Amino acid sequence: MPIQILQKAFAKAPFAKSKPPKRDFRIGIPRVLNQWSTHKFWTTLFVELGINRRNIVYSSDTSEAQQLKFGKGRGAVDCCYPVKCMSGHYGELLDGQKRPIDILFVPIILTVPSFLRGHVRENMACPRVIAGPESTRAGFRREKDVFKELGVHYLSPAVSLADPQIATRQLYDALKGVITDLRLAELRAAVAKAYDALQEFDQSLRRQSLAVLSECATQHRPCILALGRPYHMDTGIGHAIESELQAFGYPILWGQYLPLDAEILDWLYGDLIKAGRIQSPFDISDIWKTSHSANTNELLWAARYGSIMPWITCSIRFSSYECGMDQPTYSPVQEITEALGTLFFVFQDLDETKPAGSVRIRVETIAYYLEQKSPKIIQSKLEALKTAPPELLLPT
Numbered sequence: 001m002p003i004q005i006l007q008k009a010f011a012k013a014p015f016a017k018s019k020p021p022k023r024d025f026r027i028g029i030p031r032v033l034n035q036w037s038t039h040k041f042w043t044t045l046f047v048e049l050g051i052n053r054r055n056i057v058y059s060s061d062t063s064e065a066q067q068l069k070f071g072k073g074r075g076a077v078d079c080c081y082p083v084k085c086m087s088g089h090y091g092e093l094l095d096g097q098k099r100p101i102d103i104l105f106v107p108i109i110l111t112v113p114s115f116l117r118g119h120v121r122e123n124m125a126c127p128r129v130i131a132g133p134e135s136t137r138a139g140f141r142r143e144k145d146v147f148k149e150l151g152v153h154y155l156s157p158a159v160s161l162a163d164p165q166i167a168t169r170q171l172y173d174a175l176k177g178v179i180t181d182l183r184l185a186e187l188r189a190a191v192a193k194a195y196d197a198l199q200e201f202d203q204s205l206r207r208q209s210l211a212v213l214s215e216c217a218t219q220h221r222p223c224i225l226a227l228g229r230p231y232h233m234d235t236g237i238g239h240a241i242e243s244e245l246q247a248f249g250y251p252i253l254w255g256q257y258l259p260l261d262a263e264i265l266d267w268l269y270g271d272l273i274k275a276g277r278i279q280s281p282f283d284i285s286d287i288w289k290t291s292h293s294a295n296t297n298e299l300l301w302a303a304r305y306g307s308i309m310p311w312i313t314c315s316i317r318f319s320s321y322e323c324g325m326d327q328p329t330y331s332p333v334q335e336i337t338e339a340l341g342t343l344f345f346v347f348q349d350l351d352e353t354k355p356a357g358s359v360r361i362r363v364e365t366i367a368y369y370l371e372q373k374s375p376k377i378i379q380s381k382l383e384a385l386k387t388a389p390p391e392l393l394l395p396t
């Protein structure tokens with residue numbers, strides 16, 4: 001099986017099959033922030049509510065051109081780069097559509113679904129992510145109310161997406177204002193389908209990661225772990241640096257979509273559990289006490305996974321300009337990664353400038369180290385695990 005780029009699989013995954021349209025709205029959704037990990041939920045929800053799939057429009061990846069054309073003069077009062085970019089997405093959906101939208105839908109995602117739920121303190125979104133929709137909206141109402149002028153309904157419900165029961169109620173309260181004949185039972189059924197679709201999407205990416213790891217194990221070759229936040233898959237935010245590395249022949253795995261099969265987790269974490277250091281493979285209490293933020297929790301968890309998994313010989317850390325959330329994680333992530341000899345590199349303070357020359361030099365440096373060091377790293381990590389890899393990874 002060819003080794004695939006997960007980012008592409010993520011961005012181009014097929015959407016839910018459309019039901020016959022019942023409701024004639026055109027909805028625009030900015031492709032920003034936690035939409036990168038939850039868009040499958042939203043698309044399925046609206047399709048299940050009878051909106052034609054073709055009438056659910058996402059903005060493009062972030063780009064300088066998008067920002068210049070649609071976001072200029074409408075900037076948010078926020079120095080954090082991924083939030084600043086939101087105005088370009090709003091503008092593209094409001095001003096850049098051949099067929100205008102009726103609704104701009106920007107959920108304020110308070111909590112994020114996570115496979116670590118129940119093992120960590122909370123699954124909150126970053127506070128700046130939560131505030132982002134409102135601060136961006138303000139830029140479109142500063143001089144005149146652009147929404148009013150264009151006749152676009154701005155719909156931005158706060159949604160605790162990690163808790164299906166609460167999320168259903170929040171969505172019902174918000175959506176019945178625009179879908180006047182909406183029944184609670186109908187919404188409940190749509191929400192259940194949306195969660196199923198999101199889960200299936202996540203699982204399909206985990207299956208691809210497993211195939212990549214298994215291929216690496218069979219061929220005794222290394223791969224790279226990308227440690228970032230979901231929006232670093234946006235080519236305008238993460239600058240597709242991981243694709244440049246992949247071009248050197250090193251497949252990329254994203255930390256959010258690592259395989260969670262019990263055989264693999266038992267193999268990786270068995271000793272830590274036996275030693276009483278952690279209670280389960282999903283326990284991060286020994287390395288991250290303040291586990292309130294879903295994306296940060298997953299980042300720390302993935303760093304440890306990558307530090308133990310033999311064929312992940314290098315982890316690359318991505319972080320955006322002015323990220324307050326990432327500051328306290330820099331040292332722990334590096335220490336965890338390097339504990340068993342995994343290579344660690346950082347692309348920090350990413351913003352709109354992509355210094356192509358310096359990225360190229362750093363990518364070449366990383367590729368050089370991977371080539372030189374990987375065989376030894378694989379060998380020593382295999383020895384540290386003591387038992388043989390599970391069949392799932394290395395069929396006998």
Ligand code: SF4
Nearest residue numbers: 080126320323324325
């Ligand atoms: S995680 Fe960091 S970069 Fe991302 S929205 Fe929050 S503060 Fe900004």
